[in-house]
Amino acid sequence: MTLLNIDNLHVKLEDEDRDIIRGLSLTVNPGEVHAIMGPNGSGKSTLSYVLAGREGYEVTEGSVTFKGEDLLEMSPDERAAKGVFLAFQYPIEIPGVATMQFLKVALNAQRKARGEKELSTPDFMRLVKDRAAKLNVSQDMLKRPVNVGFSGGEKKRAEILQMAVLEPSLCILDETDSGLDIDALRVVADGVNALRSPDRGMIVITHYQRLLDYIVPDFVHVLSKGRIVKSGDKSLALELEEKGYAEFTQDAA
Amino acid sequence: MSTALARTAAEEALGFQLPNRRMEDWRWTDLRQLIDKPYPPRQKVVAKSADVDRLLASSLFSGVAATRMVFVNGEYDATHSKQANGWVESTAALDDPVNLMNVAFATDGARLRIEGNVDTPIELVFISTDAAPRTVATRNVIEIADDASATIIETHVGEGSYLANSVMEIRIGHNARLDRIKVELESHDAVHLAHAHVIVGQNVTFRDFTLTTGAKLNRQNGTFRFIGEFADAKISGAYLLAGKQHADTALVVDHEVPNCASRELFKCVMDDHARGIFQGKVIVRPGAQKTDGKQSSHALLLTETAEFDAKPELEIYADDVACGHGATSGDLNHDHVFYLKSRGIPEAEAKALLIAAFVGEAFDTVHHDGIREALAVFAERWLTEHRRKG
Known part of the structure; x- marks a missing residue:
């Protein structure tokens, strides 16, 4: 079954009249990694927020179906429980909520929503320790409040850790490479690659080709002015790196 | 006779003129009207x-090993x-109305002298049972x-309609340590009037935390006098108020001697039509040099109809001091709520978690792990x- 089907999606900001997403269609099947590339202002982050269910956006036309259900009808927490995960470009700092506690509340809320048994504390601790070790996330980071005082690299690793613990079926990575040096990028990419599986789909949103050297996509789409103007395989990313986005921004105008 | 001069029925029963809004300290809490x-x-x-x-079982600390004393x-x-x-x-000669009522009406109260290191917390539980409306006063x-050194908990619980008046005089000797934790969990049909009068000796470490969440009307005065040098006091509090609850805390921290440090931190959450007030005065007397006194109050208003008023006051008569105050108020951060929801946490649970995190900062002054944990569970x-409950 198709994992995600976006059909002719039009989105505007609630308090503005201009559409940001203008007729975007995309199908993601389980096991596929789709890269979405595009210049600033092309609607990349808007797309990720609309899929995650952030307030402030209005869908004026089109539909989004996730595992056969209308995704747009669901609240953000329902989407998460069904398997949607957005790795934020700028992960939010939450003072006073320890990372470990946050992960536990989130995982058990999702399990509860799916009618599964909540995980016991020892089982949960084992799961997190195992996943954290693979991502170089220290015990100290897990004790600290969510993202508070984390470096850019630590925040991105913490996002991937959340993904590894929550095991979503659709991962949306919004500019996960931004602010990372090459070593941090490798750790994050390894973490993402470890999560690639035949029943999990991924949308990797990025401005630069660099990330795609590490997370090799099955498909590359060019987003410009709110719609996909060209699709291809990974070679399209290299082409973009060479020629830039000028061709697409002019064509779309 | 004009209404202003007429005694209210409450005053008639008490034989007292109740404080009203014309008294500066009571401008937000006019007992004559309330x-x-x-x-x-x-x-x-x-x-x-x-x-x-x-x-007794409704105390937040029924799971904490403590020596109980019940009123x-x-x-x-x-x-x-x-x-x-x-x-x-x-020994305290206080002339505020809460204390005057207390002097006249108190029927009993804890009278304890603590010597040596007392490890097990002492919990004073003040219970009012359901009966005809009346004043219940302890000194x-x-x-x-x-x-x-000691940890003293004060739990105030009750059912039905009553006015609880509680005065707590505390004298802390030199080099001593006291952790005081007060939980005001009165009946939602009750009035709670309190005054804590604390004298802080030389080289003392004092931690004071008050959770205000019961009673329809709450007024808590606090007077903290530094009478010996090199003492350190942290006074913190949390409000969790809903419905039409009204809570007013008025503190005076009085630095009479040099080289003492005081910190006040209040984290106040108001839902529905609740109203919270924080009045904090720091006095630095002449000669009380090297005083380090800071005060802050932060409010979280969960609805448009909730209200918070803060009145910080500094009275400084010495020139080599570090004093300051700050107050903020706002709504829950929408980005925080969205982030938690995007991880599968339902909205109500996400908000509860953020509220507990917000007030949790005020629990940090509590040393005892079990007590802090019980407070956190309640807040969540x-x-x-x-x-x-509605």
């Missing part, structure tokens, strides 16, 4: 043992107490000897519990 019925004092009410047991309807209850009462003379005097459940 106390709408008589609460006659010194009414003997015999409680059913089952009621006492039930209310029921204003009188020491030996059956439910592990700690025997003693006698320490009251408590606690003396912490030089070099002694508060939002959903009170909204479920």
Whole structure:
């Protein structure tokens, strides 16, 4: 079954009249990694927020179906429980909520929503320790409040850790490479690659080709002015790196 | 006769002129208007043992190993107490209305002198059982000897309609340490008026935390006097208020001597039509150099109709001091709520978590892990519990 089907999606900001997403269609099947590339202002982050269910956006036309259900009808927490995960470009700092506690509340809320048994504390601790070790996330980071005082690299690793613990079926990575040096990028990419599986789909949103050297996509789409103007395989990313986005921004105008 | 001069029914029963908004300290809490019925004092009410047991179990700390001392309807209850009462003379000469009422109406109270290091917390539980509206007043005097240390919890619980008046005089000797934790969990049909008068000796470490979440009307005064050098006091509090609850805390931190440090931190959450007030005055007397006194209050307003008023005051008569104050108020951060929801946490649970995190900062002054944990659990459940009850 198709994992995600976006059909002719039009989105505007609630308090503005201009559409940001203008007729975007995309199908993601389980096991596929789709890269979405595009210049600033092309609607990349808007797309990720609309899929995650952030307030402030209005869908004026089109539909989004996730595992056969209308995704747009669901609240953000329902989407998460069904398997949607957005790795934020700028992960939010939450003072006073320890990372470990946050992960536990989130995982058990999702399990509860799916009618599964909540995980016991020892089982949960084992799961997190195992996943954290693979991502170089220290015990100290897990004790600290969510993202508070984390470096850019630590925040991105913490996002991937959340993904590894929550095991979503659709991962949306919004500019996960931004602010990372090459070593941090490798750790994050390894973490993402470890999560690639035949029943999990991924949308990797990025401005630069660099990330795609590490997370090799099955498909590359060019987003410009709110719609996909060209699709291809990974070679399209290299082409973009060479020629830039000028061709697409002019064509779309 | 004009209404302003007419005694209210409440005043008639009390024999007192109640504080009103024309008194600067009471501008937000006009008892003449807010106390709408008589609460006659010194009414003997015999409680059913089952009621006492039930209310005792509602203490947040029933799971914490503590030496309990129980007062029921204003009188020491030996059956439910592990700690025997003693006698320490009251010495505070306070002229505020809460104290005057207390002097006139108090029927009993804890009188304890603590010596040495007392590891097990002492919990004073003040219980008011359901009966005809009345004033229930206790006057408590606690003396912490030089070099002694203790953790004292004060839990105020009740059912039905009453006015609780609680005065706590505390004298902390040199080199002593006291952690005081107060939980105001009165009946939602009750009025809670309190005054804590604390004298802080030389080289003392004092931690004071108050959770205000019960009672329809709450006014808590605090007077903290530094009388010996090199003492350190942290005074913190949290409000979790809903419905039409009204809570007003008025503190005076008085640096009479040099080289002391005081910190005040209040984290206040107001839902529905609740109203919170924080008035904090720091006085630095002439010659109290090197005083380090800071005060802050932060409010979280969960609705448009909730309200918070803050009145910080600094009175400084010395020139080599570091004093400051800050106050903020706002709504829950929408980005925080969205982030938690995007990880599968339902909205109500996400908000509850953020509220607990917000007030949690004020729990940090509490050393005892079990007590802090019990406070955190209560804070996490508060939002959903009170909204479920309506």
